[in-house]
């Protein structure tokens with residue numbers, strides 16, 4: 318008798334994805350809808366309900382478990398979420414609501430960064446490693462930890478928020494209320510902002526991270542410096558986290574990571590400057606393998622952990 322598939326939900330600020338995942342981690346079906354986070358809490362919940370119905374129908378009405386990865390902050394103990402980009406969801410009882418909508422099966426909630434890391438650890442670039450940081454560099458910098466082979470949630474479910482590691486104590490204010498967090502230097506919009514302030518003139522109408530990467534590839538000196546500055550801050554953060562957690566691998570996904578060698582070459586060079594302790598010399602930094610699906614397969618893995 319085959320095991321029932323797992324229903325996974327990945328709640329983000331711009332889109333919500335749902336999927337059906339087989340026992341071997343295969344993504345059997347996936348659907349995505351815009352979050353509509355500006356339209357009030359029940360509108361966003363209606364998006365979730367629609368996705369749950371869609372995936373359940375594909376599963377013939379039966380799944381073995383439900384795993385939820387959500388943008389943070391979250392509270393895994395209470396089962397509630399407070400995603401920064403969904404202003405209507407404050408202390409929103411996501412786990413219990415999903416459990417009521419899909420009765421009779423276990424429902425587990427984790428941070429989206431933890432789910433991404435777990436997905437890459439089980440089925441992607443982190444296979445076979447013991448302790449890894451999975452991170453995403455895009456409009457923000459996020460992450461999650463798998464330590465000694467198990468997802469590490471921390472006290473409230475928010476461990477691995479590496480975007481808010483302070484790399485410049487006198488730096489710019491961060492949206493978290495602090496200052497000098499790596500996100501204020503290394504996120505796509507932060508690098509674009511710095512480049513524009515330092516004389517970069519984009520050739521396209523859209524001054525985004527993709528245009529900045531293209532300019533850097535073409536040899537634009539300011540664009541290259543913006544990437545260098547962003548990757549140096551990322552390297553400082555990675556070296557710090559690796560030293561604290563004794564990591565063997567860092568897996569990086571997200572839009573900015575798609576710039577490939579432009580990000581990874583200077584990042585590895587900077588990391589060799591920052592990570593000098595003997596136990597850090599074997600640390601590898603590699604691109605993610607699962608793309609946007611890591612969160613879904615990781616949420617499913619979380620739901621079926623024994």
Ligand SMILES: [Zn+2]
Nearest residue numbers: 481491493498
């Ligand atoms: Zn911050």
